[in-house]
Amino acid sequence: MRAWRALGWIAIIAVGLFLFQVLRTVVISVIVGVFITALLLPPARWLGRLGLSRALATLAVFVGGLLVGGAFIALLVPPTVASVSELNASLGKAVAELNNLATRFGVDGSAVVDQIGAYLSRQGQTIATGALTGVRTAGEILVGTVLAVILAVYFVHGGDRLFRWLVDLAPAAARRPLVESGELIFTVIGRYIRGVALVGLVDGFFIGLALWILGVPLALPLAVLTFVGSFLPVVGAFIAGLLAAVVAFVAKGWLVALIVVAVTVAVQQLEGHVLAPQIYGRALDLPGAVIIVAIAVGSLVAGVTGAFLAAPVTSVIVALLHRHVAASDEVPPPAPAGPRAGPPAKESPA
Structure with missing residues (x-):
């Protein structure tokens, strides 16, 4: 029976993965909509406790x-555009420094640069094809984002009613x-x-502050990239x-x-050992290897969307497994059967 149950x-998992591939945009939109709901529902409920109706509270949080x-x-x-211009001015200096460093190790740096340029020119057709694929992907992302926002509006406004309706079907x-x-x-x-x-906000603030002080x-x-990278644990920070x-x-x-690397490592250590355990708690404490495999x-x-949702x-999934194991442990084992009563023993004649 266990073997048949495993099969x-x-x-079920194979069918679920197949349906996910077929309906990927819709499924991801539903998941992202639930995530947006989890982020915006607490302020909407707070506004509701202040006396606003559901519609007004939902409108207020989304606006x-x-x-x-x-x-x-x-x-x-604006600062991104200005910084890119400044960075382009420094790029030639950095390339020259890399060439000098390569020359010290006996490598012709200019030849390496020429080879990289030739490789990029040969890949022009591939890049153009990738651009067309990127346009299609961008369209899917746009449609999925609009659908996720619409679903999030509905979930914040009446998600509890929808959930009760779905449960009543079971x-x-x-x-x-x-x-x-x-x-x-x-x-x-x-x-x-x-x-x-919250963790990404703290990381982005301190790393961005260090970069600003150093004039980078x-x-x-x-700093914004650091904040976004926090949603991709382990890999995003790197x-x-x-x-x-x-x-x-x-x-x-x-x-x-090197100073930037030192500051980044220090902030990540502070997050991993002090901040994250206090915010996440043990319930969301996943080993790094599990996170990396899940992201892959x-x-x-x-x-990319699957990497962020992994x-x-x-x-x-881990929380549901913990709940299932805890529920199984609480089930009392069946009472052991007592000795079977047999016919009364005959008294031996005196």
Whole structure:
């Protein structure tokens, strides 16, 4: 029976992955909509406790979110353009320094640069094809984003009613486990999204402040990239720190680049050992190897979006497994059977 049950679960997972590939845009939009809901539902409930209706509270949080996003983009674009111009002016100096360094090790740096340029020119057709694919991907992202926002509006306004309606469709014996599982999933997602956003905000602030003090171009965009990279645990922090070090090297040289690396490592250590455990708690404490494997699988299944969704989905799965194990441990074992009563023993004659 266990073997057949295992085969059944394998078949269910295979069918689920197939349906995910077919309906990938819709499924990802639903998941992203749930994540946005987990982020915006607490302020909407707070406004509801102040006396606003559901419609007004939902309108207020989404209009506020759009205003904050628009102001953020307006604040980010001008310094990014100015910093890119400054970075282009420093690029030639950095290339010359790399050529000198390569020459010291007996490597012809100019030949390496020429080979890289020739390779890029040969890949022109591939790049053009990739651009067409990127246009298609951008269209899918746009459609998925609009659908996710619309679903998030509906979830914030009446998600509890929709959830009760879905639960009522299930058999009566399965309703209570479904309600408990749904509450657990939403709690884990909410804690993850709010925790990652807070940790990323702290990381981006301190790393961006260090870049600004050191006079590194693109300090604000790199701080934003650090914040976004926090949603890609382990891998995102490494990529953001590496890019910050490269920009610091191009603009300011080796010494400033090493200082940036040291600051990034210090902030990441502070996050990993002090800040993150206090915010996430033990329920979301996943080993680094598990996170890396989950991100790799998510990227293979759904690209960049799957990589970003891999960690929270894995956290939800682990939380459900913990709940299942805990529920199994609470079930009392069956009472052992007592000695079977037999016929009364005959008394031996005296």
